[in-house]
Amino acid sequence: KQEVTQIPAALSVPEGENLVLNCSFTDSAIYNLQWFRQDPGKGLTSLLLIQSSQREQTSGRLNASLDKSSGRSTLYIAASQPGDSATYLCAVEETSGSRLTFGEGTQLTVNP
Amino acid sequence: GAVVSQHPSWVICKSGTSVKIECRSLDFQATTMFWYRQFPKQSLMLMATSNEGSKATYEQGVEKDKFLINHASLTLSTLTVTSAHPEDSSFYICSATAGPYEQYFGPGTRLTVT
Numbered sequence: 001k002q003e004v005t006q007i008p009a010a011l012s013v014p015e016g017e018n019l020v021l022n023c024s025f026t027d028s029a030i031y032n033l034q035w036f037r038q039d040p041g042k043g044l045t046s047l048l049l050i051q052s053s054q055r056e057q058t059s060g061r062l063n064a065s066l067d068k069s070s071g072r073s074t075l076y077i078a079a080s081q082p083g084d085s086a087t088y089l090c091a092v093e094e095t096s097g098s099r100l101t102f103g104e105g106t107q108l109t110v111n112p
Numbered sequence: 113g114a115v116v117s118q119h120p121s122w123v124i125c126k127s128g129t130s131v132k133i134e135c136r137s138l139d140f141q142a143t144t145m146f147w148y149r150q151f152p153k154q155s156l157m158l159m160a161t162s163n164e165g166s167k168a169t170y171e172q173g174v175e176k177d178k179f180l181i182n183h184a185s186l187t188l189s190t191l192t193v194t195s196a197h198p199e200d201s202s203f204y205i206c207s208a209t210a211g212p213y214e215q216y217f218g219p220g221t222r223l224t225v226t
């Protein structure tokens with residue numbers, strides 16, 4: 001059974017700092033991995049999707065890497081801003097069109 | 113990008129009553145829809161997978177007679193919580209996919225059972 005773990009559970013940083021969120025998964029046979037953002041009481045916003053054949057994806061200040069063989073992914077946020085404060089979830093999809101298995105999330109607070 | 117809507121966004125119901133939540137794919141045909149549940153400060157847990165025109169597949173521990181799922185068309189799936197109890201209070205989120213593509217998530221429905 002696939003298990004997804006995210007470290008740290010919570011993170012508080014001053015504005016402008018670069019930061020890394022970590023995600024690990026137990027079964028490396030995945031189809032893709034996705035990072036989401038969730039604001040309190042809201043739904044999910046997809047940030048980056050990395051196919052299993054890819055090593056990284058970038059969007060603006062965000063960069064996600066994937067090391068499938070070791071079962072790890074990182075989300076790098078450059079020059080953090082207070083508006084980045086949210087919970088960040090990673091999820092893996094094991095086969096095309098199948099369920100997503102989510103981690104517990106990292107709650108990020110960026111202080112002005 | 114593809115849009116998935118949910119209705120209602122927020123509902124309060126009395127214990128023992130039933131409530132229906134709709135999930136619609138607005139600009140694509142969803143062959144598969146997923147229903148997730150999220151308790152406060154916890155992650156999303158899959159409840160069931162529904163394919164258009166067939167019975168939903170429920171995850172272990174999810175009561176299929178309590179959480180009725182109907183996927184009658186390629187753009188609509190409904191989740192009915194029957195005989196709701198306070199412990200059913202949660203955030204319910206659906207997602208939809210058109211096959212080997214990205215899943216698109218709805219905005220969620222917050223259910224409070226009093």
